[in-house]
Amino acid sequence: MITALDFFGVYCATFEYIERTYGHEALEKYWAEYIADRFLVHLDALVAERGIEGMKEYWGHTLEEEEAGYDITATEDSFRIDMHDCPALRWLREHDRMTYDDYCAHCPALYERIMNRNGYSYQYEYDPGAGRCWIEIRAVTPGRPLSDQGSAGG
């Protein structure tokens, strides 16, 4: 068994292995079609069914579980995380396991996809490797994918 104690280290090593062995497109496919679409089904359902409240429930739980340093700000139609101390980056640095430099890139690759297909915009900025970032999610067409905006006739 690969222990859950090695979560961040093995995850990071996997990114490096996929990109080096199969190329960056393969890594993008892994993030999008496997982690976002097949693992994060709980987040997708929460956002589809409960919108901003679902985001609060999801990240409120996961960031507490992962012992992150963060602030969440939410309104009726927006949700923002200011991350001061990313638990993954903290663990990778402390254990000298930072084997993939752009580890942070997986977050937008996963979450932007899920938010967009549920009708939310996703903006973000991160300081690679520093453990600091912000993401801001805004309701645009909740319940309808953003890509449908043009064809839906308003």
Next chain:
Amino acid sequence: MIVPAFHGICEVTFRFFEESYGPEALEAYWRHLAETYYADLAERWRAEGLDAVEQYWRGIFEEEVGARWEIERAEDAVTLRIERCPAFAWMEESRREVMPSYCEHCRVMNARLCELAGLEFELSGGRGSCVQSFREVPR
């Protein structure tokens, strides 16, 4: 810190390799992790022998959530009896189907780790309960 959901990430990661590149690619990934990520562990097992094997698995299973297990120690072997695998426990509770080849990662990775450490590995059972034996190589 332990994040049990990681077992679910592992499972879809294995699916990615198997579905995209075939079972050989999945096994190559497992062997790569054993040879690189767990290289320090293999070295510790080689240097300290079965005491280090026992210590490692006790440390893991005492932290993992939802496991039922016991370790038997003999002079020449460490036997890990897993009645309820924590990875399967998490996936069952999350109502996730577990791919048929999931348990193979224990066989492949532990066999490779033992090979690097000069030990022998044997596994029987699977799908949530198994017996894993780590033995000194008979001289």
